[in-house]
Amino acid sequence: MSYVFMRVLESAPRRYDLGIRLLSLGRISRVHQEMAERGTSEGSRALDIGCGTGSLAIACARRGVQVTGIDISPQMLDIARRKVEQAELANSITLLQMSAIELDERFEPQSFDTIMSSLTFSELSDDEQRFVLRQCHRLLRNDGRLIIADETVPPSWPKRLLHLVVRLPLVVLTYVLTQATTRAVAHLESKIADAGFEIEWVNASLLGDFTIIGAIKR
Amino acid sequence: MKIVKLLADFLSDILQTALRALPFPVKTGLRKIGNPDRQSPVLLTCNFGLTVRRVMRALKGIDAYLLVANSRGINVWCAAAGGHFTTDDVVSVIKTSGINDLVEHRRLVLPQLSATGVERAVVEEKTGWRVVFGPVHAQDIPAYLDNHYKKTQGMRTVRFDLPQRLEMAIMWAFPISVIPLVPLLIWWRHLVLPFLAVVWAIGLAIFAGFFWIPGKVVRADSHQGGPGWTKYFIVFDPRAQKALLVWVLLIGALIAYGRLASDWHWTTLLGWGLASLAVVLLISLDLPRLGGEHAPVQERIASG
Numbered sequence: 001m002s003y004v005f006m007r008v009l010e011s012a013p014r015r016y017d018l019g020i021r022l023l024s025l026g027r028i029s030r031v032h033q034e035m036a037e038r039g040t041s042e043g044s045r046a047l048d049i050g051c052g053t054g055s056l057a058i059a060c061a062r063r064g065v066q067v068t069g070i071d072i073s074p075q076m077l078d079i080a081r082r083k084v085e086q087a088e089l090a091n092s093i094t095l096l097q098m099s100a101i102e103l104d105e106r107f108e109p110q111s112f113d114t115i116m117s118s119l120t121f122s123e124l125s126d127d128e129q130r131f132v133l134r135q136c137h138r139l140l141r142n143d144g145r146l147i148i149a150d151e152t153v154p155p156s157w158p159k160r161l162l163h164l165v166v167r168l169p170l171v172v173l174t175y176v177l178t179q180a181t182t183r184a185v186a187h188l189e190s191k192i193a194d195a196g197f198e199i200e201w202v203n204a205s206l207l208g209d210f211t212i213i214g215a216i217k218r
Numbered sequence: 219m220k221i222v223k224l225l226a227d228f229l230s231d232i233l234q235t236a237l238r239a240l241p242f243p244v245k246t247g248l249r250k251i252g253n254p255d256r257q258s259p260v261l262l263t264c265n266f267g268l269t270v271r272r273v274m275r276a277l278k279g280i281d282a283y284l285l286v287a288n289s290r291g292i293n294v295w296c297a298a299a300g301g302h303f304t305t306d307d308v309v310s311v312i313k314t315s316g317i318n319d320l321v322e323h324r325r326l327v328l329p330q331l332s333a334t335g336v337e338r339a340v341v342e343e344k345t346g347w348r349v350v351f352g353p354v355h356a357q358d359i360p361a362y363l364d365n366h367y368k369k370t371q372g373m374r375t376v377r378f379d380l381p382q383r384l385e386m387a388i389m390w391a392f393p394i395s396v397i398p399l400v401p402l403l404i405w406w407r408h409l410v411l412p413f414l415a416v417v418w419a420i421g422l423a424i425f426a427g428f429f430w431i432p433g434k435v436v437r438a439d440s441h442q443g444g445p446g447w448t449k450y451f452i453v454f455d456p457r458a459q460k461a462l463l464v465w466v467l468l469i470g471a472l473i474a475y476g477r478l479a480s481d482w483h484w485t486t487l488l489g490w491g492l493a494s495l496a497v498v499l500l501i502s503l504d505l506p507r508l509g510g511e512h513a514p515v516q517e518r519i520a521s522g
Binding site for chain 2: 072101126128130131
């Protein structure tokens with residue numbers, strides 16, 4: 001639920017990390033740890049799409065992974081750079097300011113062993129999600145891993161209804177504060193499969209409103 | 219089904235006109251209008267619901283493709299000026315909508331008022347499409363296309379005609395009159411009608427009489443405001459005192475009515491004076507300045 005508040009936090013990048021940790025009750029750090037452990041191995045190359053303040057990229061780099069993080073927000077990347085320097089991981093992490101829609105221009109095919117994205121797909125339109133997934137397929141080596149964690153539309157209507165009831169006040173409050181909101185991703189699993197991936201594992205919250213999906217390029 | 223859609227569109231138009239200050243995002247991507255072929259024109263607009271419906275109505279009878287780009291549900295002018303409708307959004311919808319496979323030409327018509335937020339050269343470099351800026355108003359698009367993509371002076375000019383000014387009046391008066399309704403209905407029910415009358419009278423008078431009320435129009439390049447806290451209210455800008463003038467006239471009318479035609483106590487008059495001043499200040503609140511932005515004032519007055 002609290003991911004709606006991301007918009008408030010994104011409007012003030014300096015408070016983003018603290019805020020997102022508080023709002024997710026510490027869960028976001030565990031999510032990043034899980035993504036790093038299940039998706040990367042020492043010496044591999046990873047791409048973090050929408051890296052924000054760099055938490056996921058740092059979690060991966062600490063495991064000996066060479067990470068490229070991209071984000072459209074220069075303010076977020078400024079904070080990410082400071083965090084990377086403080087963690088003394090500047091040699092392991094490359095940060096690029098670019099949109100996910102530029103993936104087709106900036107990287108060669110099969111450039112990465114793993115591609116990850118945390119709380120970014122919910123900011124893309126349906127067309128953009130499909131485009132980015134196609135690019136992920138192009139950029140991964142064969143048998144490479146794709147791991148996406150995001151706010152998702154619950155699969156059944158009772159859960160959707162409950163989700164709506166809980167989410168609506170947060171959406172309104174967030175909108176009042178930031179004039180923006182997030183949009184939970186619908187049918188994420190099938191979109192990933194449509195792009196040519198084989199779904200390996202799915203870890204969804206009880207309500208189905210937050211999901212981590214691991215997939216392999218076949 | 220067609221009647222249901224017409225009714226839904228009509229109700230959406232009313233709601234989104236009344237709450238025009240809020241974004242109403244609709245699905246981005248490609249829309250076909252009529253039966254377009256590989257030579258059909260390709261136009262682009264923002265994803266503010268009211269705008270998309272108006273553009274589609276304006277294009278009725280024309281075979282064309284319409285790309286709806288992500289402007290966060292805000293109208294073209296406000297979104298482009300406020301950094302919500304950008305070069306990246308245009309590039310994104312071109313690359314992800316599949317339009318490249320549907321037409322043989324590479325000419326894309328953008329709304330003229332998007333020019334403040336979209337860098338034409340960058341879009342052209344990244345996509346291979348040639349960008350032209352079309353008319354200001356959607357209803358001029360058919361004539362623009364008939365005229366071989368050439369704009370007349372009228373198509374280039376932002377008009378702030380009476381219908382548009384009334385839309386602005388509704389946009390201001392509706393939320394301001396609705397929000398205090400709850401406490402008024404609970405505690406001061408007898409004040410509901412006078413309150414609504416004051417809010418709508420001020421809103422309509424300011425916008426309907428925009429060009430007739432004395433007072434200068436704020437220049438588009440104005441970044442200056444008054445001293446201290448007054449800079450947060452457009453009404454105190456020395457070049458934009460129409461709202462203040464309307465308020466003074468209204469207060470004069472209220473005093474005249476209260477003393478001559480009715481038996482109002484001076485405290486009642488004072489109460490109405492303060493309440494209506496609050497309304498005027500609300501209407502003239504310079505939100506972008508309050509938020510630290512300094513966009514041109516005239517654009518905000520004209521476009522909302």
